[in-house]
Amino acid sequence: xxxxxxxxxxxxxxxxxxxxxxxxxxxxxxxxxxxxxxxxxxxxxxxxxxxxxxxxxxxxxxxxxxxxxxxxxxxxxx
Numbered sequence: 649x650x651x652x653x654x655x656x657x658x659x660x661x662x663x664x665x666x667x668x669x670x671x672x673x674x675x676x677x678x679x680x681x682x683x684x685x686x687x688x689x690x691x692x693x694x695x696x697x698x699x700x701x702x703x704x705x706x707x708x709x710x711x712x713x714x715x716x717x718x719x720x721x722x723x724x725x726x
Contacts, residue, residue: 650711653704665708667701670694677705
């Protein structure tokens with residue numbers, strides 16, 4: 649689903665995954681969704697995005713989390 653819609657380039661947004669051809673990061677889209685914004689609100693705020701871009705960001709994030717890494721929820725005490 650993300651093929652061609654998400655790109656990672658070292659010289660764009662420090663290599664973070666972005667919507668292809670933009671500087672809109674997957675991270676930003678996820679943050680907006682987590683804050684309660686709807687897909688429609690995100691698309692309205694970013695005219696270069698379509699619904700398919702937001703869904704591609706979600707798909708990219710879901711696939712990235714399928715790895716065998718553990719993500720701690722709290723920082724370790726020193």
